Amino acid sequence: MVALQAGGPKIQASVTIEQNAGKALASQGHPVPTPQGGFALIDTGASNSCIDEQVAKKLGLPVIDEASMLSATHEKVPCNVYPVLIVTPIISLNIPRAMGASLAAHGIIAIIGRDVLQACNFFYNGVAGQFTLSI
DSSP, X not given: OHHHHHHOSEEEEEEEEOHHHHHHHHHTTOOXXXXXXXXXXXXXXXXXXXXXXXXXXXXXXXXXXXXXXXOSSOSSEEEEEEEEEEEOSSOEEEEXXXXXXXXXXXXXXXXXXXXXXXXXXXXXXXXXXXXXXXX
């Protein structure tokens, strides 16, 4: 129970380029980035999914847009937008517009936000210290 409260609902994950963007890279003869592993936080407070900015740069993901991020402590912070694929032990999530953010200090490489969760069932059982995520 304490781990869930302290760290939130995290799931083992790897991140790489979104499938369609990866196919486009491969068709041009460019290598598809090797996935980077870590944890993804399931965050019902995040309207958009995010990738750690440093992981995105390490992967060499293309910046496809710039957006403004709004958080509890910041308003209209410019951030890069990347095409991302998050792979977990239970599901693969194509996220064509993941925002870049500083996530490493939180021990995560990605945030799974409401843009993805709108198509999922998410149950947070704080009493048992468990959560479930399904499509």
